[in-house]
Amino acid sequence: xxxxxxxxxxxxxxxxxxxxxxxxxxxxxxxxxxxxxxxxxxxxxxxxxxxxxxxxxxxxxxxxxxxxxxxxxxxxxxxxxxxxxxxxxxxxxxxxx
Numbered sequence: 001x002x003x004x005x006x007x008x009x010x011x012x013x014x015x016x017x018x019x020x021x022x023x024x025x026x027x028x029x030x031x032x033x034x035x036x037x038x039x040x041x042x043x044x045x046x047x048x049x050x051x052x053x054x055x056x057x058x059x060x061x062x063x064x065x066x067x068x069x070x071x072x073x074x075x076x077x078x079x080x081x082x083x084x085x086x087x088x089x090x091x092x093x094x095x096x097x
Contacts, residue, residue: 012095
């Protein structure tokens with residue numbers, strides 16, 4: 001479970017932008033929100049079947065893109081490249097857009 005602020009931080013966007021993204025995904029039918037009884041303002045968000053189908057398509061697209069990106073990189077260079085990319089992502093972790 002994540003708060004709106006935590007979701008925003010992990011997505012590297014402002015809390016307002018995270019809220020707008022959640023609203024847009026709900027309008028498109030990709031997620032559903034519900035308020036568990038007795039939890040005040042807390043809202044749980046889950047993927048709908050349409051959202052799960054879209055996620056599967058996105059996962060498949062990522063596999064294709066990763067294969068294309070690594071096609072010209074020697075296998076022995078892929079590990080160090082991954083380490084460097086992870087370091088770059090950590091460097092961006094405090095950035096909000």
